[in-house]
Amino acid sequence: MKIASFNINGIKARADALTDWLKEAEPDVAILQEIKSVDENFPREIFEDLGYNVETHGQKSFNGVALLSKLPLEDVTRGLPGAEGAGRDGGDDEEARYIEATVVGETQALRICGLYLPNGNPVDLDADGTPVPGSKYDYKLKWFDRLTARAEALLAEEQPFLMAGDYNLIPQPEDAKRPEAWKDDALFRLESRAKFRRLTALGLTDALRVRNGAPDTYTFWDYQAGAFQKNDGIRIDHFLLSPQAADLLTDCQIDAFTRAKDKPSDHVPIWVDLDL
């Protein structure tokens, strides 16, 4: 089963590019981020015509995640648990960044968690260096904690699951062409990386890291300054697999070719193949 993740940076601008890639790559499941659309305006018919079931968790203008699947999507839930009081304004977290569903393979079921982790910039710190409550950076770190809590709950079930999407996180210096340029950025600061490490240390496998240790392997290049042409990229889109899912992993690749086409997203797809 081929499962892909793709931050499309707006469904309106990317409908054609996304359709072309789906026809070429033929994933069984596509986990989408930054649809930048409310549910009612997502052009679901385009993807239903290609044989996909469609589940969205949208929002006006920003964020928004979706799942496309050739197999039925069961037990769909929207939103990361722990939203109560977790918004930046102290209210509930209403940003559409998380969706879960179960797909049933030939031998067993797989829980799929699609996520769009907050960017976290600008980094806003108190005089003593602690993230300012209510700041974007504070929201990112707390969102990481909620994701980790969700992973702990799923791990307790000892079933195959994966958490995939745009983590807005560069795990290691080798995951950036110019790590020094990202030193103080929310995507690479040590506090952010510690959160990611804590999550993976629960026992989750970074699928690309174990399947493909090739250097200069990135999933995002800025639109500016010819970043893609210079391969001045970062690896921030990740597949984290539970132990039971990691046992089924047969491949993990990045479809960087999509970045060279017309009207590309600034991200490219990453996918895994699981033997289920």
Place this chain on the structure above:
DNA sequence: ATGGTGGTGCGACCA
């Protein structure tokens, strides 16, 4: 490096 580009949706805000 000061967003230099690009998306959403029509004024900013986000990345």
